Amino acid sequence: MTTLAFLGLGAMGDPMAAHLASHARAHGHRVLVWNRTPAKAEAHAQAHGTQAATREEVAAADVIFTCLPTSAEVDEVMGRMRPHLRSGATWVDCTSGHPDAATRQAAELAARGVTFLDAPVSGGTVGAQQGRLTVMVGGDAAALETARPHLAFAGKVVHVGGTGAGFAVKAVNNALLGVTLWATGEGLAVLGRAGVNLGAALDVINASSGRSNASENLIPQRVLTREFPATFALGLLAKDAGIAVDLTQSVQGSAPVLAQVAALLRGAQRAVGAQEDHTAALKLIETMNGTELR
Numbered sequence: 001m002t003t004l005a006f007l008g009l010g011a012m013g014d015p016m017a018a019h020l021a022s023h024a025r026a027h028g029h030r031v032l033v034w035n036r037t038p039a040k041a042e043a044h045a046q047a048h049g050t051q052a053a054t055r056e057e058v059a060a061a062d063v064i065f066t067c068l069p070t071s072a073e074v075d076e077v078m079g080r081m082r083p084h085l086r087s088g089a090t091w092v093d094c095t096s097g098h099p100d101a102a103t104r105q106a107a108e109l110a111a112r113g114v115t116f117l118d119a120p121v122s123g124g125t126v127g128a129q130q131g132r133l134t135v136m137v138g139g140d141a142a143a144l145e146t147a148r149p150h151l152a153f154a155g156k157v158v159h160v161g162g163t164g165a166g167f168a169v170k171a172v173n174n175a176l177l178g179v180t181l182w183a184t185g186e187g188l189a190v191l192g193r194a195g196v197n198l199g200a201a202l203d204v205i206n207a208s209s210g211r212s213n214a215s216e217n218l219i220p221q222r223v224l225t226r227e228f229p230a231t232f233a234l235g236l237l238a239k240d241a242g243i244a245v246d247l248t249q250s251v252q253g254s255a256p257v258l259a260q261v262a263a264l265l266r267g268a269q270r271a272v273g274a275q276e277d278h279t280a281a282l283k284l285i286e287t288m289n290g291t292e293l294r
């Protein structure tokens with residue numbers, strides 16, 4: 001029997017592990033879950049027929065999934081699990097992590113006969129609940145084929161390159177989300193000050209070349225409604241944009257717009273709160289312009 005393990009039952013990990021469990025059940029596999037706050041693992045076991053386990057137990061699984069805030073937390077659990085890992089296992093890290101960490105973690109795991117794949121996801125909590133996430137995978141292509149049948153939470157899986165490439169693509173994708181979200185917020189603040197109805201302005205933008213996911217979905221549903229539902233933390237988006245800046249440095253690239261948005265998101269995180277939804281970054285733009293986006 002193949003044993004699968006999932007560590008990190010947060011906003012993303014909880015529904016991802018639920019899809020893993022229903023797929024595994026149909027194929028006779030076992031799914032162990034671990035969470036820092038154990039009550040969440042016990043609740044997951046009750047709800048989805050998984051098994052709450054210790055870090056030593058999850059370390060002995062054939063395929064280990066992690067979905068934690070940053071690579072630092074992955075380092076922490078990896079350090080505790082390392083002595084108990086099973087040679088021949090695959091570690092699939094769905095955290096939006098750091099490419100440099102991926103290189104180091106892959107080497108550390110390889111020394112124990114374990115293959116590391118960086119496999120961050122996009123699609124948000126709705127995509128996770130629907131099992132329609134896009135998974136961008138860095139690392140060995142053969143290891144991906146071992147893991148692929150278990151990616152039950154995925155709508156699309158793309159092998160983007162060697163170790164760290166998945167994390168790199170994710171960081172750039174989210175930096176682009178930061179750019180469109182921030183720039184659209186600025187544009188709307190200016191229009192608001194000019195007395196334009198923002199719903200009408202978005203109606204035009206969304207039928208024109210300025211549209212984006214931010215203008216079509218995020219701002220109408222989360223900002224203009226003043227709901228800012230907390231599904232993806234502003235602190236996590238700021239972290240991703242920071243990784244894109246680190247990547248720029250490491251390849252000696254020139255990406256001043258990405259650097260600007262990383263700095264703006266860091267400032268917004270401080271002003272508004274790291275745990276707030278990422279769309280709440282626009283509250284800083286509101287303060288800067290003395291107007292509310294309604």
Ligand code: NDP
Pocket residue numbers: 008009010011012013035036037040067068069070073076077094095096097121122123124125231232233236237
């Ligand atoms: P959450 O904050 O909802 O969940 C974080 C998880 O990590 C929880 O299970 C938490 O445990 C655990 N954790 C936190 N610190 C530690 C630690 N020191 N040691 C062990 N476990 C720890 O985050 P998300 O699920 O939103 O995000 C997870 C990853 O997915 C991030 O890298 C994020 O950038 C990425 N992501 C998020 C998306 C979203 O829409 N939310 C979309 C795509 C990617 P506990 O329950 O004890 O707090």
